[in-house]
Each structure stands twice: as structure tokens, then as C-alpha cells.
Amino acid sequence: MNRLEQRLHDNRCNGRPSLALFITAGYPAPGTTVDLVLALEHAGADVVEIGMPFSDPMADGPMIQRSSAVALSHGITIPWIFETVARIRKRSSLPLVLMGYVNPIMRYGSAQFFRDAASAGVDGVILPEVPLEEWTPFGELVGSQGLSGILLAAPTTTPDRVAAIDEASTGFLYAVSSTGVTGGSANETSLEYVRALKSLVRKNPVLVGFGISHPDQAAAYSREADGVVIGSALLRELEAGKGLGEIGGWAGGIRRAMDAAKGAKLTAN
Secondary structure, three states: OOHHHHHHHHHHHOOOOEEEEEEEOOOOOHHHHHHHHHHHHHHOOOEEEEEOOOOOOOOOOHHHHHHHHHHHHOOOOHHHHHHHHHHHHOOOOOOEEEEOOHHHHHHHOHHHHHHHHHHHOOOEEEOOOOOHHHOHHHHHHHHHOOOEEEOEEOOOOOHHHHHHHHHHOOOOEEEEOOOOOOOOOOOHHHHHHHHHHHHHOOOOOEEEEOOOOOHHHHHHHHHHOOEEEEOHHHHHHHHOOOOHHHHHHHHHHHHHHHHHHHOOOOOOO
């Protein structure tokens, strides 16, 4: 098991829901990324997803689009992201996942990208535009470097396809709470879908993302799944100019609500 797989496995065994928080590399400013990741870890994050900014993020809503545009204006590149991950690794063993689109990876060189990601200290990757039918060549590259390859399932995904996605995924299965882009609104219908999906998944922990923004929502999904992914809501806090202490307090509130929902003992990571 790599760091990601071990953390989520341990959490599931201990009845502790997993909290994954998404940030965009280099947002709100390049100099903030390392300290932001460390602040989120201190607040109780189990995983930090680092978004690789891209000019055409088709799965992302307005907030992540804005953060990507700002990061790109700062000159954020894949080599910069790898250097930043390596800096984080000198200070933390927190699982780190890169999330992004295929075009920059192919331009970088797919095989070299995954080698360099592993060398920097990345634990997993999410490529939201790559469907199951096109995953195999990426999955082979990911697996050869000891990385987790995390695939997504949506409310429109059939039971047979959920089973196939579960089999192809490593690390966790990313359950998209609703159709559409990030930053929408999760609801009771989404909870019913997550209950149904969880019953179909045999291999991986299930983390739910897209539209979760408040502690009560995180708590509700933690009762049905193995954890949650929160991105746009965190980026909105950053966009509002919140400092690291305030961000840590916000993330800590999410953490406490999730632990209370599962009856887990709150511990510092």
C-alpha cells in the first residue's frame, strides 16, 4: 500500500471518515501552497488533492475555473507543481493526489509525468475526463510507479459499470454526488444515490465529492460513505481572503462534524 491507500484503509478500519480537501496549485498565490497544505493537514485533512490548473477545465465549475485562471496567470506549470510537492514531502507524509486534465500530461510526456510525479512524492492521480474504456494505458503507467489511479462514478453510472470502475480504481472510488460540474449543490437525492452506489462497491473506499460545502453535508455523507471530497467551498474561503488560521478553523469544523457523525474519536493527523 502507498500512503494514500494505507491512510484510507486505516481510517475505515478505525471507523474514521476520510476528509479529502482540494486546492488549486498556486492559488491564491504561488507562495501559499506549501503552507496551505500543512495547515489543512493540521486541521484534520487525510488527503489533499492538488489541482493542476488548465485553461479548459470541463468538469469544473466557476470557482475552480477562476482559481485555475489565477494560477495560470502566475505561471504555474507541471514542473512547478512537482517541485512544490517535493517541498511538502520534506515536511509532511500527508497523502497527496494530483487532479487534472490529459492535455498538459500528454504534452509533458505521459510516461515521464507519472515517473516524475512518483519521484516528487505524489500518491495518486485523478483524470476526470478519462473514461473507463480509455483508462488502461494510463492505469498501467500509474500502477508501474506505485501510484493510485482514482476513477469517478456518477448518478448516471449503471451498476455493472460501477463494479467495473471499482475494479479498475485504486486508492478510492470517487463518487460524484450529482450530474454537472463542481461547486453545485448536494441534496437528499444524492444521499440516496450514494447509499445505492456504496452497496455495489466491493474493493475501494468510497469518497463523495461535488457540491459538499457545509459541515452538516459532510456529516450526512460520512454516514453513507467512507468520506468526502471538498474543493469549491474551500477555494471560496481563499477567494474571500481568509488567512491560514481561518482556513484551518473552517477545515477543522468540517473534520469535527464528520467525526461526530461517525462517532469517531477526533485525533490529530
